[in-house]
Amino acid sequence: MVQITFIENNGTVHVVEATNGGTVMEAATKHNVPGIDADCGGACACATCHVFVDDAWMGKINPMGTMEESMLDFAEGVKPNSRLSCQIIVNEDLDGLVVTIPASQF
Amino acid sequence: MAKSIVIIGAGQAATQAANSLRQYGFNGKITMLGDEGIAPYQRPPLSKAYLMGEIEIARLKFRDDDQWERDGIDMRPNAGVANIDRAAKMVVTKSGEKIAYDNLIIATGSRVRKISCENSELKGIHYLRTLAQSDALKADLDKAKSIAIIGAGYIGLEVAAIARKKGLSVTVIELAPRVLARVATPIISQYFENLHASHGVNIMTNCALKAFGGKDKVQRVLLEDGREIAADVVLVGIGIVPNCEIAIDAGIICTNGIDVDENAGTNDANIYACGDCTNRQLELYGIRMRLESVHNAIEQAKLAAAHIMGAEPPKLDTPWFWSDQYDVKLQIAGLSNGATQHIVRGNIADNKFAVFHLNDDNRILAVDAINSPGEFLIGKKLVMGSAKIAPHIISNLDISIKELAALAVE
Numbered sequence: 274m275v276q277i278t279f280i281e282n283n284g285t286v287h288v289v290e291a292t293n294g295g296t297v298m299e300a301a302t303k304h305n306v307p308g309i310d311a312d313c314g315g316a317c318a319c320a321t322c323h324v325f326v327d328d329a330w331m332g333k334i335n336p337m338g339t340m341e342e343s344m345l346d347f348a349e350g351v352k353p354n355s356r357l358s359c360q361i362i363v364n365e366d367l368d369g370l371v372v373t374i375p376a377s378q379f
Numbered sequence: 380m381a382k383s384i385v386i387i388g389a390g391q392a393a394t395q396a397a398n399s400l401r402q403y404g405f406n407g408k409i410t411m412l413g414d415e416g417i418a419p420y421q422r423p424p425l426s427k428a429y430l431m432g433e434i435e436i437a438r439l440k441f442r443d444d445d446q447w448e449r450d451g452i453d454m455r456p457n458a459g460v461a462n463i464d465r466a467a468k469m470v471v472t473k474s475g476e477k478i479a480y481d482n483l484i485i486a487t488g489s490r491v492r493k494i495s496c497e498n499s500e501l502k503g504i505h506y507l508r509t510l511a512q513s514d515a516l517k518a519d520l521d522k523a524k525s526i527a528i529i530g531a532g533y534i535g536l537e538v539a540a541i542a543r544k545k546g547l548s549v550t551v552i553e554l555a556p557r558v559l560a561r562v563a564t565p566i567i568s569q570y571f572e573n574l575h576a577s578h579g580v581n582i583m584t585n586c587a588l589k590a591f592g593g594k595d596k597v598q599r600v601l602l603e604d605g606r607e608i609a610a611d612v613v614l615v616g617i618g619i620v621p622n623c624e625i626a627i628d629a630g631i632i633c634t635n636g637i638d639v640d641e642n643a644g645t646n647d648a649n650i651y652a653c654g655d656c657t658n659r660q661l662e663l664y665g666i667r668m669r670l671e672s673v674h675n676a677i678e679q680a681k682l683a684a685a686h687i688m689g690a691e692p693p694k695l696d697t698p699w700f701w702s703d704q705y706d707v708k709l710q711i712a713g714l715s716n717g718a719t720q721h722i723v724r725g726n727i728a729d730n731k732f733a734v735f736h737l738n739d740d741n742r743i744l745a746v747d748a749i750n751s752p753g754e755f756l757i758g759k760k761l762v763m764g765s766a767k768i769a770p771h772i773i774s775n776l777d778i779s780i781k782e783l784a785a786l787a788v789e
Contacts, residue, residue, distance in 0.1 A: 295438060301772055303442045305400045305450060312677055314421040318701040320756060340708065340752065347756035347780075 275368045279306045279324075282376040292362045297372065298359035308374035315359035317341055320348040322358040323378060327371035334361050334370075349369040349377040381481035381687060382407040385470050387460050387625070388486035389413025391422065392654025392676035394441045394483045397452050399684035409452045410478055412470065413510055414459035418444055423673060425513035426537040427703050431544060435508065460487075463629035465647055482649050482687050485637060486680065487622035489655035489671065492528065494615050497590035503597035504613045507534055519612045520545055527551075527600045527610035529588055531558035533702050534616035536571060540704040543578050550581040550608050552600065557584055561618075562700070564715050566734050567747050570727060571704070578705060583608075619671060621656045634658060636669045642692065643683035651687065653679030661698065663763065664714055664744070674699050696761045699755075706730075710752065712759035713745030721781070722773045724754060726782075733758065743768045743787070753780045764789045 277300050279287040285307075285311045291300035301309035301322070313319040326334060331354055337345070341360045345351055358372065384400060386393045389411050397409050413419065420439040424581070428434045437443075447454035459473040463483065470478045491506040495497075507515040515529065516538070528535045531553035542549045551558070557568035558575075571717045572582050587603035592611065599610040621636040632638045632646045636730035643651045643659075654676035660667045676694060679692045702709045707730060715721075718736035725732030733754035736745040743766050746758025757780050766787035772778060778786070 292437075299438065303440075303446060305398045305401055305442075310677060312673055313701060314423055314673070316423065316427075316701060316703060316708075318708065319699075320752075343752040344756065346751045 275363050276372045280373045281308055282374060293363055296359050297361040300332050308378040311359060317360060320344045323348050323375055324356055324358045324372040325352055326354045326356050328354060330370050333366050350375045383480055384409050384482045385478055385480040386411045386484045388488055389404055389419045390488045391673055392680045393486035394419045395677045395680035396486060396684055399681045403684055403688040403690045405688055411454045411459055412458040413456045416454055416456050418454055421512060426507055426534050430513055430517055430541045451627050460625055463625055465629050471737060485626055485652040486681055487656045488656045489619035489621050492618045492620050499591060500590050501593050501597040506615055523547055523611035525610050526612045527608050528614045530616040532616055536704055539575055539580050539613050543580060552586045553584045554587055564721055566721055623656050643679045643687035651683035653683050670698055697759045699759060708750055710748045710755035712755055713762035715745035718744045720770055723768045724773050735773045741769055757784045761787050
């Protein structure tokens with residue numbers, strides 16, 4: 274199991290267990306973390322699972338695909354460390370990953 | 380304040396209702412009554428990645444099985460409901476158990492519309508709505524060489540794409556003159572007809588089904604015009620029917636689904652309804668209708684939970700839909716009914732374009748985006764804002780989609 278920390282925009286912290294091979298989005302929805310609605314369930318169709326990845330982890334997560342890149346280009350409040358959490362695949366190296374949920378998703 | 384909330388159903392809307400109640404701070408008892416024998420899961424992949432065998436059931440589930448209990452949700456997957464006793468504020472299950480509620484949320488969803496013709500009960504004739512149905516179809520697809528698909532809606536076309544990927548020969552039979560006739564405009568229909576034809580699917584429009592043929596299992600489809608299509612397996616995808624019988628029996632007002640107000644409330648102040656089983660007012664378009672979509676299930680569930688908890692209701696979003704077929708992602712924002720102008724932005728031959736649907740006043744009613752997420756996301760905002768924009772601006776690719784958004788008049 275891999276531990277992932279989600280921080281809401283109001284500072285509330287949720288530490289949850291994620292499954293290897295699953296996605297960061299799934300870890301959030303399976304534990305009812307507010308702010309990650311994931312309307313499309315991970316099909317990269319809705320941009321409702323946008324997160325800011327803690328800088329220390331940016332080099333360790335899988336790179337963006339073209340669909341994700343295009344979706345993010347038009348999402349609200351995008352920053353250089355923005356990702357769609359449904360496209361980040363969980364593996365052992367991500368144990369301790371910290372992501373913040375944008376205010377626009379509340 | 381409510382102490383006990385019962386949710387009838389265990390799909391997308393039911394799950395969101397439970398989640399939102401907890402997120403809005405409800406600490407009382409939540410009971411979810413499902414009847415599929417399995418904890419809640421996502422349905423959209425059942426005709427896409429799951430049918431292809433690319434993802435497992437564990438990833439479709441909204442929660443791990445033990446997580447429901449940890450979140451204090453009494454999730455019962457084998458508790459079909461017999462009736463609602465509104466006077467006693469109780470739900471009675473088919474096994475006779477009575478469960479009291481302060482608030483009830485009906486999220487019973489929908490079921491497939493069945494076909495009735497000669498031999499329509501033969502083995503090998505499938506429908507697709509539930510996990511069990513997807514598993515059964517998948518098992519047959521893996522043995523079959525050919526499939527006939529009755530109905531060219533999203534389900535039919537998504538399954539056609541998967542069946543081609545699995546190497547089956549595929550025939551799609553549609554009564555209407557074009558595919559996706561009920562949900563998309565002619566430009567999009569034509570695009571998908573060409574897409575499927577280019578992948579080797581035989582699409583037959585204007586074709587009425589007469590009967591099925593076969594001995595122990597289906598072997599062929601018989602059309603009204605006398606033609607016969609050989610098929611090892613058949614999928615019927617001709618729409619859904621809202622599950623609102625228990626609501627009707629309880630005297631809850633239903634007209635093609637359960638009538639709900641802007642808070643997802645019914646004519647009983649203690650009872651809410653959300654998702655496919657409802658019929659709602661869409662102020663954006665000034666119409667009342669049934670929306671069959673994930674977005675609708677989630678939005679109405681949040682509205683119900685917020686109203687029960689006295690919380691500020693969530694912002695409404697443009698109704699939206701998506702479909703994945705081959706390497707094409709279709710995203711639709713809004714409803715194009717009533718549009719009089721259909722403006723293409725981009726080149727259809729590039730498999731990357733969008734169609735903006737406008738009324739006579741150039742107001743954007745809907746946007747269909749093919750492999751164009753920017754047009755979809757910007758379009759969704761423009762539709763919600765009832766924005767107006769001139770057709771020649773939409774079709775001008777020298778104007779970026781972000782610039783286009785800035786030129787729109789609200």
